[in-house]
Amino acid sequence: MSKAIYDLDQAGNVICTYTELEKEKLKTSKTKVPLAKAIFYAFLPAGFPHSVTDDYLAYQTFDSLQAFSSSIASLLANRAVLEGLGVGNADSSPTGAMILKIIQDTFSRLATILFAHRLGQAIEPECKFYRFLADIFNDCAQLLDLLTPALPYFPKLSVMVSASILRSLCGVAANASKASLSAHFAKMNNLAELNAKEASQETVISLLGMLTGTLVVRMVHDKQTVWVLMLTLVGVHLMMNYRAVCSVKMRTLNRQRATLVFREWLDHAVVLTPAQVCQRESILRRCRGDLASKSGDYTGFCDFGTYGDVHTRRPRGYHRYVFETPAYFLGVWHRGGHFSMRIALKEGADNALSAWFDAVNHAYHFDTALKDGLESHYENEMPVGYMSDEQKQTFFAALTAAGWDLETNGLETRDPIRVRVGETKKGT
Numbered sequence: 001m002s003k004a005i006y007d008l009d010q011a012g013n014v015i016c017t018y019t020e021l022e023k024e025k026l027k028t029s030k031t032k033v034p035l036a037k038a039i040f041y042a043f044l045p046a047g048f049p050h051s052v053t054d055d056y057l058a059y060q061t062f063d064s065l066q067a068f069s070s071s072i073a074s075l076l077a078n079r080a081v082l083e084g085l086g087v088g089n090a091d092s093s094p095t096g097a098m099i100l101k102i103i104q105d106t107f108s109r110l111a112t113i114l115f116a117h118r119l120g121q122a123i124e125p126e127c128k129f130y131r132f133l134a135d136i137f138n139d140c141a142q143l144l145d146l147l148t149p150a151l152p153y154f155p156k157l158s159v160m161v162s163a164s165i166l167r168s169l170c171g172v173a174a175n176a177s178k179a180s181l182s183a184h185f186a187k188m189n190n191l192a193e194l195n196a197k198e199a200s201q202e203t204v205i206s207l208l209g210m211l212t213g214t215l216v217v218r219m220v221h222d223k224q225t226v227w228v229l230m231l232t233l234v235g236v237h238l239m240m241n242y243r244a245v246c247s248v249k250m251r252t253l254n255r256q257r258a259t260l261v262f263r264e265w266l267d268h269a270v271v272l273t274p275a276q277v278c279q280r281e282s283i284l285r286r287c288r289g290d291l292a293s294k295s296g297d298y299t300g301f302c303d304f305g306t307y308g309d310v311h312t313r314r315p316r317g318y319h320r321y322v323f324e325t326p327a328y329f330l331g332v333w334h335r336g337g338h339f340s341m342r343i344a345l346k347e348g349a350d351n352a353l354s355a356w357f358d359a360v361n362h363a364y365h366f367d368t369a370l371k372d373g374l375e376s377h378y379e380n381e382m383p384v385g386y387m388s389d390e391q392k393q394t395f396f397a398a399l400t401a402a403g404w405d406l407e408t409n410g411l412e413t414r415d416p417i418r419v420r421v422g423e424t425k426k427g428t
Contacts, residue, residue: 061244073233074142076142085100108165123172125255141167141170142230291360293366330342339366347421
């Protein structure tokens with residue numbers, strides 16, 4: 001009895017069938033793939049859809065649409081820049097245009113260095129926000145480009161420099177956030193191939209956008225029409241980009257996602273999945289540390305800081321209390337219906353998620369804490385809003401089972417600071 005043997009790709013599709021007819025002889029039958037399907041898969045990672053997360057296709061679809069509209073808008077903006085530099089004007093000096101370009105590049109590169117230094121740590125935890133922010137920067141730069149033909153030299157210089165700075169910020173935010181998103185999509189150690197296929201997608205989309213934009217540029221010359229078209233393209237671009245980042249179901253817990261998950265568990269004893277949190281989180285706010293009590297009567301904010309932040313910060317009119325655990329110091333300030341918190345993690349305490357959960361828990365029970373009095377409340381052996389390590393481990397195990405990645409620290413958006421607690425030596 002003959003038996004069949006199959007070659008399979010990463011997705012489990014049969015690409016070749018072998019049938020034994022005689023000893024040492026095989027009949028080979030290759031699976032025919034329709035041309036349209038073959039072209040489609042040429043731009044997708046090998047093993048699609050099993051080699052990527054289930055939100056990959058939705059993101060790439062919207063990302064392609066926004067890239068198409070951005071390509072057309074960029075041609076309109078570039079034409080305006082060339083007009084502003086004097087292309088086609090016999091009175092314009094090539095040297096003057098070159099000086100403008102040098103000044104632009106100088107400020108652009110300085111902005112790149114400063115932006116990466118100041119906000120580089122925050123981009124990965126908030127990659128969805130920064131991916132959207134990058135395109136806002138880019139669209140603002142293109143709108144500024146449209147102003148350059150009508151401006152005299154010095155206003156034109158300031159506008160062109162501003163546009164170049166915005167583009168540099170766009171480059172840093174877009175590249176860094178795309179790296180985080182690509183790492184999220186890749187499931188089978190195929191990050192390099194995923195990036196290569198994304199580059200192929202962008203090449204085709206940009207080419208189509210450039211060809212379409214060429215026709216648009218040749219047909220549209222009226223300034224009012226150009227502005228109407230540009231604003232329309234920018235609107236479509238931002239809408240598609242917003243839909244793209246909203247479709248991504250991140251599995252890491254940043255401040256906003258962690259707060260949403262913790263509050264849902266405190267309210268209803270339900271652990272939300274990444275897909276459920278994706279539908280609730282906001283894209284337009286960055287580094288959310290906003291907290292509130294169960295009743296909503298008290299609102300506040302929490303952040304990570306230093307030991308000095310916790311012990312020396314004394315805003316006027318606020319009541320203050322410092323709470324210490326084996327893993328961190330927690331400073332609480334309150335006045336009226338507002339409170340704020342600062343967490344200073346101790347050296348060796350790498351689980352920022354546990355400290356953040358305690359802060360959310362304290363904020364949730366802030367009404368009860370105030371009724372008891374903050375000092376007497378926190379001096380209790382087990383104050384309301386505090387959980388034992390065993391309870392936390394059970395909850396974190398439920399988070400892992402729901403699909404959350406607890407190994408990646410998405411809570412600290414600046415260089416992590418740790419407090420070393422030691423005895424003071426005599427004579428020092």
